[in-house]
Amino acid sequence: MMQWTIAELAARFHASLSGDDRTIVTHLCTLEEGSKGGLSFFSTPSYAAALYQTKASAVxxxxxxxxxxxxTPTLLAVVDPYAAFCALVEEVAQKKIAVKEGIEFPSYIGEGTTVGENSYRGAFSYIGNHVVIGERVQIYPHVYIGDHVTIGADTILYSGAKVAAYTVxxxxxxxxxxxxxxxxxxGFQTLASGGYKRIPSIGRVVLADEVEIGAHTVIDAAMVGQTAIGQGSKIDNxxxxxxxxxxxxxGGIAAQVGIAGSTKIGDYCRLGGQTGIAGHLTLGNHVTALGRAGITRSFPKGAITLSGTPAFEHKRFLSCYARFKNLAKPLQT
Structure with missing residues (x-):
């Protein structure tokens, strides 16, 4: 069990203290679910009511x-409460989730495959032929890795992840x-009969360093060439x-986003949940799409916030929507 004193936390985060510095913190919690021994954080004024009602020991x-x-709770005033709280969450996670090593059986590894030192291979994992796996890679049970895959050091593949051949x-x-x-x-070719013929995907997927892919997310291989995700991008479930x-x-891509083929998205872009992007478009750097945006044309210059369907600049969208929602008023009797 983790345990800190308020005095320790105040020194660690250079906090101004209001309350008893002898208070003991035994767990992290939300304001709403606060209880004795709990530490929470407050960073948004909309949660002020929850702050005054919380039963957490410190905030x-x-x-x-x-x-x-x-x-009631002891307060630690810091520059960034959320960042400080996240640092403690990470510390707890490192204690709770032990790094795995070794090989569990049964598991399969193909010919010509190399696995770096201090790696972990879970039960029922499958690794194909001529795969290169770096040091300290964690491969959890029921992971599938196809032939000719390359995986860099310190990467984690959780249970049931599937990696097709030639992926990097x-x-x-x-x-x-x-x-x-x-x-x-x-990819399908339309036939004269009205039917379809599949076009094989002979390209690959390339994930740069520090990319995170959420549960049940699918990244398709290129028809030719590569589908590519840039360094540090995070993709939700x-x-x-x-x-x-x-x-x-x-980039940051929230849940249920769909991006059609051959679209190019720049650096530092943020896509809200259920955003849809048509194929063969270009979005420049620093594009933000609010939830459920439907992007049907390119915005190559970037540095814009989009909303609506079809999506356009957010402030203009709000102005148009203010007029739209009042259109029916003259018709009312």
């Missing part, structure tokens, strides 16, 4: 925060449960990335 608050009502995965990547990387793309898509570095 991290912003330096500039001034309480307007009596409050960088260092310190994470594939969560049931993620599929390198699945054949949705249940996302579809189609064949030949290019995503730049440090």
């Amino acid at each position: 991290l608050v912003p330096k500039e925060w001034q309480c307007s009502l009596p409050i 995965i960088g260092r310190k990547c994470v594939l969560h449960a049931a993620a599929v990387v390198g699945n054949p793309g949705f 249940l996302v579809q990335v189609a064949h030949n898509v290019k995503i730049g570095k440090y």
Whole structure:
């Protein structure tokens, strides 16, 4: 069990203290689920009611925060409460989740495959032929890795992840449960009869260093060439990335986003949940799409926030929507 004193935390985060510095913190919690011994954080004014009602023993608050009502927990005023709280979450996670090593049986490894030192291979994992796996890679049970795959050091593949042949995965990547990387793309040739003939995907997927892929997310292999995800990009659960898509570095893509084939997305882009992007488009750097945006044309200059369907600049969308929602008023009797 983790345990800190308020005095220790105040020194660690250079916090101003309001309350008893002898208070003992035994666990982390939300404001709403706070209990004795719990430490929470407060960083958004909309949670002020929860702050005054919490039963947590201590709360991290912003330096500039001034309480307007009596409050029970000890307060630690820090520059960034959320960052401080996340640092403690990470510390707890490192204690709870032990790094695995060794080989569990049964598991399979193919011919000509090399596995780096201090790696872990879980039970029922399958590794194909001529695979190169770096040091300290964690391969959990029921993972499938096809032939000629390359995986960099310190990468983690959680249970049920699938990696198709010829995929390249960088260092310190994470594939969560049931993620599929390198699945054949949705490519079909329309026949004169009205039927379809599948176009094989003979390209590959390349994930740069520090990419994270959420559970049940699918990244399709390129028809030719490569589907590429840039360094540090984070992709949530249940996302579809189609064949030949290019995503730049440090992107953030929320759940249920769908990106159609051959679209290019720049660096530092943020896509809200259920955003849809048509194929063969270009988004420049620093594009933000709010949830459920439907992007049907290119925004190559970037540096824009989009919303609506078809999506356009967010402030203009709000202005148009204010007029739209009042259109029916003159018709009312």
